[in-house]
Amino acid sequence: MTQTFMEPGMSKTTDQKSNIARRSDRPVEPTIFEKDSPGLRAIDLPALDVPRSELPEDLLGKGPSWPAIGQLQVVRHYTHLSQRNFGLDGEFYPLGSCTMKYNPRINEWAASLPGFLHAHPLQNDRDIQGLLELVWNTQQFLAEIGGLPAVSCQPAAGAHGEYTALKVICAYFKDHGQSQRTVVLAPDTAHGTNPASCAMCGASVVAVKTTQGYTDIADLKRIIAEQGPDNIAAFMITNPNTAGLFDAEITKIAEVIHAIGALVYLDGANMNAVLGKTRPGDFGADAMHYNTHKTFSTPHGCGGPGWGPIAVADFLEPYLPTPRVIKNDDGSFSLSTDHPRSIGKVRSFIGQIGVAVRCYTYIRACGPDGLTNIAEQAVLNANYIAAKLCDVYEMPYFDAALGKFCAHEFVTVPRRLLDQGVSLLDIVKRLIDYGIHPPTMHWPVHDCLMAEPTETESLQVLDHFCDAMLAIAQEIESDPESIKNAPEDATICRADEVGAARKPVLVWPEG
Amino acid sequence: MDYTQVTKDQQDHMLATVGVDSIDRLFEVIPEPIRFKGQLDLPQAASELELQQELTHLASQNHTAQDRACFMGAGAYDHFIPAFIDPMISRGEFLTAYTPYQAEASQGSLQAFFEFQTQIARLTGMDLANASMYEGATAAAEAVLLAVNHTSKRRVLVAETIHPDTLAVLKTYTEDLAVDLIMIPQPAKGAGRLNPDTVRELVDDDTACIIVQSPNIFGIIEPIKDLFHAAKEPDPSQTKRPGKQPIAISIFNPISLGLLRSPGECGADIAVGEGQPLGSPLQFGGPYLGLFAAKKAFARKMPGRLVGMTHDKDGRAAFCLTLQTREQHIRGAKATSNICTNQGLFALRATMYMTAMGPEGLQEVAELCTHKAHYLADQIAQLPGFSLAHPDAPFFNEFAVRCPFPASQLLDLAAEQGFLAGVALNNPRLGSVGCDHGLLIAVTEKRTRQEMDQLVQVFAQITQKTGGSNA
Numbered sequence: 006m007t008q009t010f011m012e013p014g015m016s017k018t019t020d021q022k023s024n025i026a027r028r029s030d031r032p033v034e035p036t037i038f039e040k041d042s043p044g045l046r047a048i049d050l051p052a053l054d055v056p057r058s059e060l061p062e063d064l065l066g067k068g069p070s071w072p073a074i075g076q077l078q079v080v081r082h083y084t085h086l087s088q089r090n091f092g093l094d095g096e097f098y099p100l101g102s103c104t105m106k107y108n109p110r111i112n113e114w115a116a117s118l119p120g121f122l123h124a125h126p127l128q129n130d131r132d133i134q135g136l137l138e139l140v141w142n143t144q145q146f147l148a149e150i151g152g153l154p155a156v157s158c159q160p161a162a163g164a165h166g167e168y169t170a171l172k173v174i175c176a177y178f179k180d181h182g183q184s185q186r187t188v189v190l191a192p193d194t195a196h197g198t199n200p201a202s203c204a205m206c207g208a209s210v211v212a213v214k215t216t217q218g219y220t221d222i223a224d225l226k227r228i229i230a231e232q233g234p235d236n237i238a239a240f241m242i243t244n245p246n247t248a249g250l251f252d253a254e255i256t257k258i259a260e261v262i263h264a265i266g267a268l269v270y271l272d273g274a275n276m277n278a279v280l281g282k283t284r285p286g287d288f289g290a291d292a293m294h295y296n297t298h299k300t301f302s303t304p305h306g307c308g309g310p311g312w313g314p315i316a317v318a319d320f321l322e323p324y325l326p327t328p329r330v331i332k333n334d335d336g337s338f339s340l341s342t343d344h345p346r347s348i349g350k351v352r353s354f355i356g357q358i359g360v361a362v363r364c365y366t367y368i369r370a371c372g373p374d375g376l377t378n379i380a381e382q383a384v385l386n387a388n389y390i391a392a393k394l395c396d397v398y399e400m401p402y403f404d405a406a407l408g409k410f411c412a413h414e415f416v417t418v419p420r421r422l423l424d425q426g427v428s429l430l431d432i433v434k435r436l437i438d439y440g441i442h443p444p445t446m447h448w449p450v451h452d453c454l455m456a457e458p459t460e461t462e463s464l465q466v467l468d469h470f471c472d473a474m475l476a477i478a479q480e481i482e483s484d485p486e487s488i489k490n491a492p493e494d495a496t497i498c499r500a501d502e503v504g505a506a507r508k509p510v511l512v513w514p515e516g
Numbered sequence: 517m518d519y520t521q522v523t524k525d526q527q528d529h530m531l532a533t534v535g536v537d538s539i540d541r542l543f544e545v546i547p548e549p550i551r552f553k554g555q556l557d558l559p560q561a562a563s564e565l566e567l568q569q570e571l572t573h574l575a576s577q578n579h580t581a582q583d584r585a586c587f588m589g590a591g592a593y594d595h596f597i598p599a600f601i602d603p604m605i606s607r608g609e610f611l612t613a614y615t616p617y618q619a620e621a622s623q624g625s626l627q628a629f630f631e632f633q634t635q636i637a638r639l640t641g642m643d644l645a646n647a648s649m650y651e652g653a654t655a656a657a658e659a660v661l662l663a664v665n666h667t668s669k670r671r672v673l674v675a676e677t678i679h680p681d682t683l684a685v686l687k688t689y690t691e692d693l694a695v696d697l698i699m700i701p702q703p704a705k706g707a708g709r710l711n712p713d714t715v716r717e718l719v720d721d722d723t724a725c726i727i728v729q730s731p732n733i734f735g736i737i738e739p740i741k742d743l744f745h746a747a748k749e750p751d752p753s754q755t756k757r758p759g760k761q762p763i764a765i766s767i768f769n770p771i772s773l774g775l776l777r778s779p780g781e782c783g784a785d786i787a788v789g790e791g792q793p794l795g796s797p798l799q800f801g802g803p804y805l806g807l808f809a810a811k812k813a814f815a816r817k818m819p820g821r822l823v824g825m826t827h828d829k830d831g832r833a834a835f836c837l838t839l840q841t842r843e844q845h846i847r848g849a850k851a852t853s854n855i856c857t858n859q860g861l862f863a864l865r866a867t868m869y870m871t872a873m874g875p876e877g878l879q880e881v882a883e884l885c886t887h888k889a890h891y892l893a894d895q896i897a898q899l900p901g902f903s904l905a906h907p908d909a910p911f912f913n914e915f916a917v918r919c920p921f922p923a924s925q926l927l928d929l930a931a932e933q934g935f936l937a938g939v940a941l942n943n944p945r946l947g948s949v950g951c952d953h954g955l956l957i958a959v960t961e962k963r964t965r966q967e968m969d970q971l972v973q974v975f976a977q978i979t980q981k982t983g984g985s986n987a
Contacts, residue, residue: 055965205693307625381543
């Protein structure tokens with residue numbers, strides 16, 4: 006392995022003599038339930054300043070059997086837990102399809118401003134003009150970026166956005182006397198959320214074949230004929246697709262779909278690759294969702310909160326959820342609820358407004374040129390790594406010599422290495438020893454790794470990743486057994502996930 | 517600033533490695549007619565300093581619970597949040613981590629979620645809980661879908677007294693499916709709470725579940741034990757119902773369970789709730805977190821992420837995501853839900869809150885809320901023209917009053933005096949659950965006697981000035 010610049014925390018620390026603390030030396034952190042000291046308090050509260058009013062005895066319960074712990078112990082507990090996590094702030098996190106880009110702290114600063122943080126969702130419009138202006142502007146930004154004019158900020162996450170948009174599409178067809186349109190088509194490489202969202206709308210999903218990652222238009226036409234053109238509600242497509250490729254046939258696909266009166270839904274998971282380069286509304290999409298936690302740098306927070314605002318064409322606008330943020334003729338802003346054709350609500354109150362503040366801040370920081378630059382750098386970074394690794398890690402969709410480039414992420418099916426008797430799991434777990442979070446595994450195809458470096462990483466980090474991948478390949482070539490115990494330097498060795506599913510222990514036992 | 521960090525020279529080196537002479541080559545795959553030309557119509561980039569100024573200005577346009585004493589509730593409450601939580605969840609290892617798919621690189625969040633699941637299970641008196649959902653209303657809708665799938669029955673009995681947003685989401689989630697929502701009415705208009713006899717009349721062989729919120733939208737504690745009993749025990753004159761028995765779904769307020777009987781103690785099979793009161797700020801309605809707890813029998817049918825305890829190869833305690841075959845990324849259309857994310861960071865806030873409060877702290881918060889709310893209710897009830905909407909019904913931290921004139925007018929005038937005095941029951945965003953003169957008032961542990969006495973005075977002054985003329 007060539008010596009390259011390494012950022013702190015990124016070096017492989019399997020050397021016992023290393024003066025860098027090994028992650029594997031960190032002691033197990035006992036659960037809070039093992040720290041119970043009845044009578045201790047971490048937080049005190051003010052004394053009661055009004056007379057007591059007792060509730061009827063038969064309404065009262067025995068209260069939760071939680072542990073009692075002092076404040077420093079509480080703080081240490083969560084500090085220790087945090088030290089047992091990889092996070093983007095500390096480690097390269099090239100999870101394909103997740104767009105783990107840097108989360109600027111100015112976004113967090115903005116969201117924590119008291120004027121945003123302490124607004125009650127049922128407050129009078131007059132008291133929350135600043136917030137409504139921010140949300141309205143964010144909607145305008147998202148409309149412009151997607152090329153689709155009407156935006157709903159209600160969906161709580163990407164999958165929720167898919168669901169909401171499908172409801173909107175179904176409502177549109179019902180309103181136009183075409184309630185029989187309940188078949189949704191999606192490529193066989195679609196995100197798992199796509200079919201699951203359809204099922205929740207009472208729609209059935211039919212998978213369309215993909216060839217080399219691309220939608221097979223002949224198969225699409227065959228399925229349309231088979232299902233009956235008048236029964237198709239929509240085609241759901243991710244573009245760039247889940248193989249990390251921009252589907253240049255998208256306008257043809259859209260023509261086929263529109264010709265039968267159905268609509269095109271764009272899963273916006275991969276918008277980072279095309280910001281300012283092309284717009285879903287311009288390539289035929291009628292509706293889309295954003296994953297702001299991917300594209301617009303709102304933090305992933307160990308799995309949430311996400312935000313999945315949707316953007317739709319004009320003719321779908323009447324069906325969007327309520328309440329909606331609108332701008333009045335006098336320049337003021339309101340939340341409006343009077344939309345009789347709306348699908349109603351998909352969650353309580355207005356939306357993930359705390360996330361919207363972060364999204365707004367990010368788009369304002371980047372500006373139009375910055376957004377375009379993001380797409381360019383994200384795509385260059387992915388192609389750079391792919392080019393450096395493709396001789397050792399086979400890439401079914403990448404061949405620079407033939408002009409076959411990837412978008413913002415690349416897929417490798419490392420067949421030669423797997424044939425040496427190692428598993429994909431061995432390879433990715435070994436990356437942890439190099440201080441790198443594993444890429445996405447077995448998706449969109451079996452035995453593949455999908456890596457997405459994002460635009461915010463430095464060249465040094467990209468090189469370190471390539472060096473680590475090549476070093477692992479060498480380790481496998483010389484002794485496949487050597488990586489089977491990986492990770493060697495993590496807070497735990499490999500977890501027994503099979504046992505966990507066979508006999509699930511989902512709570513700490515009482516008593 | 518776009519936060520990229522590659523220099524021009526480095527870019528050239530990278531392009532050479534790829535074997536192209538310009539970045540444009542990498543985008544040629546996008547057909548010319550659909551390439552976006554020109555510049556997006558967005559404001560030009562702002563520096564961080566300018567952004568701080570702009571956002572400070574926008575934030576200053578809002579008058580919130582920060583500068584007004586907040587008596588608003590109806591599903592979102594202004595509770596005390598311990599100071600250590602914000603710096604703790606701001607640690608990059610939590611803030612910037614993804615869903616913990618890779619157990620060896622995610623033990624911190626996995627263990628925290630496992631502890632969260634245990635705390636929620638113990639709070640609700642249920643066997644298990646998931647690692648959180650989007651928010652309370654969708655958690656309730658997912659519970660109903662689970663019950664419908666589990667029982668293969670289609671009738672869903674819905675308490676008329678649940679939060680209107682929850683009802684609205686239930687309607688959205690079920691309208692395209694084989695589900696009938698049957699409302700359980702109040703025994704008399706304005707009763708404020710349900711009667712088990714009504715449930716007994718509505719339940720039949722095709723009933724999948726009953727869903728009840730307590731405290732309900734009016735703040736009233738429902739007789740959930742009796743309601744669930746009525747749903748499950750058939751009329752003595754009838755034989756046992758065929759197929760699976762109706763599932764009892766309880767919608768709870770987590771803070772109230774410091775004092776009130778838990779859903780489990782009341783016979784619930786599934787308990788769902790809005791977790792915002794557990795250490796999350798109001799932030800205009802979200803992000804919050806949905807709480808979802810259930811009996812053991814539902815472990816393999818539950819929606820959402822589940823963390824299990826296991827061990828590693830060396831026998832050390834370890835945690836991992838488990839029972840993933842329920843989930844969309846494995847099951848697609850047959851998944852129990854399309855949900856992909858949990859509300860990780862807000863589940864962390866909640867678990868930190870619950871750990872810091874401990875059992876005594878939660879009980880104290882619940883008691884402070886109860887005593888203060890009852891004090892304020894008593895004071896307002898004594899004001900000329902004001903009365904409690906449900907004087908005989910037990911309540912927790914929220915109650916409805918009848919005002920001598922439209923509540924929205926009262927709220928506007930009270931705002932001028934520095935109060936967010938409550939939520940008008942005819943607020944269109946609340947789905948108009950009440951009359952023009954109905955006002956819903958919530959009291960948390962943050963409210964002082966002085967603030968409450970002032971609020972009563974303000975109400976009295978406003979009434980005097982308007983002379984109750986609109987009454």
